[in-house]
Amino acid sequence: MGWRRILAVCLGAAVSAVVATAQRGGGRGPSTVYVLKPARVFDGDVMHEGWAVRVRGDRIEAAGPATGIDPTGAQVVDLPQTTLMPGMVEGHSHILLHSYSETSWNDQVEHEGLALRVARAVNHLRAELMSGFTTIRDLGTEGAGYADVELKQAVNQGIIPGPRLLCATRAIVATGAYGPKGFAQEWTVPQGAEEASGMDMIRVVRDQIGHGADWVKLYADYRFGPLPGSHPTFTQEEMKFAVDAAHSAGVPVAVHSSTAEGMRRAVLAGVDTIEHGNDGTPEVFKLMAEHNVALCPTLAAGGMSDRKRASFQAALAAGVTILSGSDVGTFPHGDNGHELELMVDCGMPAVDALKAATSVAGRVLKMEIGQVKPGMYADLIAVDGDPTKEIAAVRRVKFVMKAGTVYKSPGAQPANSQ
Numbered sequence: 001m002g003w004r005r006i007l008a009v010c011l012g013a014a015v016s017a018v019v020a021t022a023q024r025g026g027g028r029g030p031s032t033v034y035v036l037k038p039a040r041v042f043d044g045d046v047m048h049e050g051w052a053v054r055v056r057g058d059r060i061e062a063a064g065p066a067t068g069i070d071p072t073g074a075q076v077v078d079l080p081q082t083t084l085m086p087g088m089v090e091g092h093s094h095i096l097l098h099s100y101s102e103t104s105w106n107d108q109v110e111h112e113g114l115a116l117r118v119a120r121a122v123n124h125l126r127a128e129l130m131s132g133f134t135t136i137r138d139l140g141t142e143g144a145g146y147a148d149v150e151l152k153q154a155v156n157q158g159i160i161p162g163p164r165l166l167c168a169t170r171a172i173v174a175t176g177a178y179g180p181k182g183f184a185q186e187w188t189v190p191q192g193a194e195e196a197s198g199m200d201m202i203r204v205v206r207d208q209i210g211h212g213a214d215w216v217k218l219y220a221d222y223r224f225g226p227l228p229g230s231h232p233t234f235t236q237e238e239m240k241f242a243v244d245a246a247h248s249a250g251v252p253v254a255v256h257s258s259t260a261e262g263m264r265r266a267v268l269a270g271v272d273t274i275e276h277g278n279d280g281t282p283e284v285f286k287l288m289a290e291h292n293v294a295l296c297p298t299l300a301a302g303g304m305s306d307r308k309r310a311s312f313q314a315a316l317a318a319g320v321t322i323l324s325g326s327d328v329g330t331f332p333h334g335d336n337g338h339e340l341e342l343m344v345d346c347g348m349p350a351v352d353a354l355k356a357a358t359s360v361a362g363r364v365l366k367m368e369i370g371q372v373k374p375g376m377y378a379d380l381i382a383v384d385g386d387p388t389k390e391i392a393a394v395r396r397v398k399f400v401m402k403a404g405t406v407y408k409s410p411g412a413q414p415a416n417s418q
């Protein structure tokens with residue numbers, strides 16, 4: 001094949017790819033240039049009155065005072081009275097669960113089939129995106145195998161609308177610790193996560209990574225054993241096996257833990273984030289801050305208790321990095337913004353709650369998201385009002401763009417957003 005022919009084939013392929021991408025994006029493709037003109041821009045750290053943002057392809061090209069943003073050749077989107085900000089991050093979701101007020105966890109895991117659960121998850125993904133969450137870290141399919149990985153493929157191929165998805169696949173629990181429980185001893189009941197113990201942790205971690213896990217999720221404690229309440233499950237050494245196997249593959253580790261001892265073991269094993277931390281102490285939060293382990297507080301899950309509030313305040317006092325994450329799925333998808341409201345209700349300044357769901361989240365997840373600045377992914381939302389003054393504004397989402405494609409706009413709704 002001569003070079004001209006090779007060039008022609010390559011160009012042909014490139015053009016087809018662009019068209020296909022545009023079609024997958026629905027309507028206007030990601031090659032469109034936009035100038036977005038809100039009342040103000042929250043850049044992930046600071047508010048700027050009178051700024052505008054230019055988007056080219058899937059990236060932010062420019063952000064600054066509106067008079068300096070060139071609209072030539074761009075589609076201008078006026079977003080009066082709104083704050084434009086980075087698409088929010090949901091640090092802890094379960095896209096394959098639906099609200100426990102509808103169906104208990106046991107009944108979902110035991111009685112709802114895979115296709116039924118995936119059908120619901122398609123709706124959940126759309127609800128998350130349309131409520132302004134453009135990235136979600138999904139921490140376990142709760143018995144739905146590797147369906148999260150294939151849902152992510154469906155989103156990335158433009159088959160269904162949804163946020164960027166980080167998957168943990170099946171999650172890993174200590175042998176005998178998890179559920180569903182309470183069956184006659186002669187039955188072997190499928191569990192809501194994959195069991196492992198001892199050095200077998202290494203095989204299970206690698207197997208989940210092989211199936212597409214972006215994060216590994218461990219349960220450091222659970223309601224388990226003869227005593228009431230949660231108790232540590234994995235030893236520090238077991239978690240270290242898991243962390244070493246995951247980190248050597250470039251995969252970070254998130255750990256469910258509500259007991260101070262489970263949290264302590266997890267931190268010393270070298271994990272990246274701790275989920276819940278309901279019974280965390282000032283000592284263990286100090287240890288987290290020293291080891292740069294972020295907390296995903298999930299205040300919105302299962303109702304707020306005085307203990308949970310005190311624990312979150314102790315984490316703030318210790319200077320622990322907070323990644324906003326709600327455990328959505330235990331409550332309705334799309335209500336994720338409630339987590340930010342609760343963080344503020346517990347004493348976190350609204351601007352810090354916004355950072356926990358944007359710039360800080362981008363850093364914890366090591367992704368090019370969460371800031372409005374040139375070069376970052378054009379994951380942008382506009383909310384009605386100023387969320388640094390009234391955090392509930394994050395619930396009034398008027399505009400959603402992910403990777404330069406508009407999914408929600410005050411004007412027309414693109415066809416694929418329904």
Ligand SMILES: [Zn+2]
Binds near residue numbers: 092093094139327
């Ligand atoms: Zn969870």
